[in-house]
Amino acid sequence: MTNLTKIAWDDTVLPFQLDRSDIRGRVARLDGVLDRILTQHRYPPAVEALVAEAALLTALIGQTIKLRWKLSLQIRGDGPVRIIATDYYAPSADGASARIRAWASYDAERVHPAAPGFAQIGEGYFAILLDQGAGNVPYQGITPLSGGSLSACAETYFAQSEQLPTRFALSFGRSTLPGESEHWRAGGVMLQHMPKASAPITSDGGSGEGGLLAAEDILDGEEGENWSRANLLLDTVEELELIGPQLAPTDLLVRLFHEEVPRVFDAQSVQFGCSCSSDKVRDSLSIYSAKDIGHMTTDDGIVTADCQFCGAHYEFDPATLGFEATRAPDDGE
Template sequence: MTLGSQIAWDDTVLPFQLDRSDIRGRVARLNGTLDEILAQHDYPEPIEALVAEAALLTVLIGQTIKLRWRLSLQIRGDGPARLIATDYYAPTAEGAPARIRAWASFDQERLDRAAPGFGQIGHGYFAIVIDQGAGMAPYQGITPIAGGSLSTCAETYFAQSEQLPTRFALSFGQIPGKGWRAGGVMLQHMPKASPYAQGGGSGEGGLLEAADIVQGEEGDNWNRANTLLDTVEVAELIGPEVHPTDLLVRLFHEEGPRVFDAQPVGFGCTCSADKVRQSLSIYSAKDIATMTTHDGIVTAECQFCGAHYEFDPDTLGFEAKEEGGDEA
């Protein structure tokens, strides 16, 4: 793909590389996909912003996983913003779109609707989980909540857990009459054979930062790319007037930007009656009875997409009888 290629850039992730700096990256744009994610729930503004930021981070990070894998972000805290969870499902085949879903749990009584959301997460952790498919143990990396945003948490995660200098520049918001738009750039220094020696870093609480990992000429290259990224404007990030290819030329023309095939992204959920039934298979008939409504059914709702399921309690659990019909 050449930098002059014209494609529909909304709901895409564009991978690129800066050849002079030995840095890789992605540019992401979300529009209709983010609208669909947020339309599933009537979130207060601070929670909407957290979900939007987490979704944007997820598509930027998830673009690198292999076909049919799943990458999840989990942000948990002891504050009123208790949980933000996202899933990125890699394409099932070359050329197919990736899918993303996101959901948040919060305490209505404790949430300050006039305050930013990040400060209401409290103490907790930022985790990335990669599911490589059946027969493979999921990979999980965890770092404490640190910094002033979810993007800063993600930067800390990559420095601390992966020892990869990483930088995010994100912008997101609701445009009157046009819905939600979000856009961002991710920079990541190419991995080296010899990782940084373990030890205390210069970040919050002794956590590692990029400056602890890249030094000398590599550090100069990294700092130069970050200085250029600092000049990006909100309108350039979220579009749609500035195409991602044009943005890369504006920011990094002296760094030799080279782009690869863009990845389309859409909202998608993998919930099903079979998966709900499987999740309840560990319970006894006595346990299932406690979940049964006065109408004699067991109900379940998907937090991500709002799908509603109803089951005959006699068909659930490890003491289940022959399965009956399910309603969704």
């Protein structure tokens, strides 16, 4: 029974709604996706944990938005962990899987293996970028890093930028099941109050860190009571319940929120996916002169590029690159 549940629910995001409380949510389980993201890199443990958290947040947030192309998270700081970047690509057709990729840049000499990862990002920002594709202007929302975790940053972002009270409960780590090799697993629940008709007054700032808005600044009265009750119920969740695979997301929702009348919708499958290609690399180099391309050329007479997300390796004839290219690329290049 355990194996059947695992097969059914890994690498999925299950939307739900709490009809009694006017709250929507998502339950995410990442297994193969996260394992693929992390095992192709040799990140220090602190960086691995940050990438796992960012990937899980991306899966949960991406599924809440009416997305036609891509949602991205970017976390940048002045500490040893410089960048964490993720992308969520919307399904290309009904029934298709969404795709996720993630990557981190860090200073290996400065990262402390035993220190909490979030503290090693330093001062910086948390951003959500929304790109609906050709013909649409990309949207970017930014909030300062705060709250002690990427999850807290995401909660602050939704309160501050969207006036949507939001809560995340996440768990991730290496797991070993009987008869299986060690691999990464992650699971989480996202709660979000449905949008209100009017925005809060923000002239005096919020009650969050640095005067940023928090849920209690947006909701009051019955709505505030409903939100507090749902959060108290979510506080009872255990890490193993989030990760699974013994407990299906539908059973988890009943266990946590049966009094709130949870209603589930169709689950969305997710898989690892990268959008890199030789054509895109070539396009990114089209702004450089022949002199610039010459500086990029190796002793072997080629220009190389590696995708930070998936590890793909590309090699080019320098004569085919830049705006001063002297010949067209070969089809096989």
